Amino acid sequence: MSSDPALRARIAVLISGRGSNMAALFYASQAKDCPFEIAVVLADNPAAEGLILAQAEGLLTVALSPPAKGERAAFEARLTDHIADSGASLIVLAGFMRVLSADFVAAHAGRIVNIHPSLLPAHKGLHVHQAVLAAAETVTGCTVHLVTAALDGGPIMAQTRVAVIDNDTPETLAARVMLAEHQLYPRVIAELVAAPNRPDAQLNKLREIALALPAAAEKLSHGSPGFFVEGGKFFAYFSQNHHGDGITALLVKASGVEEQSQLIENDPELYFRPAYFGPSGWIGIRLDVGAVDWAHIADWLTRSWRMSAPKRLAMLPF
Numbered sequence: 479m480s481s482d483p484a485l486r487a488r489i490a491v492l493i494s495g496r497g498s499n500m501a502a503l504f505y506a507s508q509a510k511d512c513p514f515e516i517a518v519v520l521a522d523n524p525a526a527e528g529l530i531l532a533q534a535e536g537l538l539t540v541a542l543s544p545p546a547k548g549e550r551a552a553f554e555a556r557l558t559d560h561i562a563d564s565g566a567s568l569i570v571l572a573g574f575m576r577v578l579s580a581d582f583v584a585a586h587a588g589r590i591v592n593i594h595p596s597l598l599p600a601h602k603g604l605h606v607h608q609a610v611l612a613a614a615e616t617v618t619g620c621t622v623h624l625v626t627a628a629l630d631g632g633p634i635m636a637q638t639r640v641a642v643i644d645n646d647t648p649e650t651l652a653a654r655v656m657l658a659e660h661q662l663y664p665r666v667i668a669e670l671v672a673a674p675n676r677p678d679a680q681l682n683k684l685r686e687i688a689l690a691l692p693a694a695a696e697k698l699s700h701g702s703p704g705f706f707v708e709g710g711k712f713f714a715y716f717s718q719n720h721h722g723d724g725i726t727a728l729l730v731k732a733s734g735v736e737e738q739s740q741l742i743e744n745d746p747e748l749y750f751r752p753a754y755f756g757p758s759g760w761i762g763i764r765l766d767v768g769a770v771d772w773a774h775i776a777d778w779l780t781r782s783w784r785m786s787a788p789k790r791l792a793m794l795p796f
């Protein structure tokens with residue numbers, strides 16, 4: 479992604495209140511070399527204070543009314559429409575106090591990020607600073623993470639540590655953590671959109687595809703991000719410099735060692751026999767040898783998913 483203004487990544491920022499993280503993102507985006515720009519600021523209530531600043535700065539704003547009971551799907555459909563209209567490719571939650579449905583998250587898998595004022599996985603949810611003080615922690619901080627259906631539970635992208643000071647109150651602590659948030663969030667968003675070929679960006683792209691498959695979930699396995707089917711088995715691993723091999727690759731299931739050998743013979747630059755997994759017919763696909771063919775990767779992920787999913791899911795047409 480270039481910092482050429484015409485080619486900047488467009489982001490949608492979702493707020494519910496003060497919007498100071500939105501402001502930090504906006505002012506960061508004013509730097510000439512910033513690789514993102516705010517395409518739209520969406521609020522889930524017209525009284526969100528941050529809207530005033532966003533409007534004063536000339537940003538496109540949309541204030542939705544909070545959904546009435548039973549209206550969540552319609553509310554989220556409106557959100558999706560506004561995001562699509564704005565051309566945003568990334569959804570940035572900045573103090574958005576509404577839990578998004580699993581359907582919404584799945585529809586935008588790998589493209590929603592959030593900032594939380596603690597060192598996740600510690601202190602999820604609300605009243606974080608009280609909880610930190612009650613637990614007599616000496617260090618807290620903030621976390622930027624990908625959003626999944628689990629509240630404050632998605633893969634962590636970056637954290638900043640903040641010391642707790644004697645006599646801190648929830649307010650003084652919140653104010654200091656906020657300083658760290660305002661530094662961290664624009665930096666992480668810039669990194670995320672700026673380098674589609676960097677391993678972390680590739681991992682995010684893989685997540686986007688893998689987690690969109692039915693019942694797919696992610697967890698670390700021997701230090702590598704692994705994707706599995708709930709109630710089934712692992713169907714993919716992201717391998718980065720595994721045991722110092724210097725390789726960035728996706729590991730998926732081939733039909734067996736025969737297909738594995740054939741693939742390697744046909745395209746030895748792209749395919750390899752992965753350590754440990756090789757004997758059981760897995761195949762390594764390099765992500766670090768030129769432009770990645772993501773459609774090809776998506777085919778492999780789907781195929782490997784089908785081989786790993788419980789029957790009732792694997793039969794689903796999609």
Ligand code: GRF
Nearest residue numbers: 496497498499573593594595
């Ligand atoms: C921040 O502390 C953020 O971590 C949390 O909500 C707060 C939002 O503050 N998710 P602001 O609206 O950005 O000022």
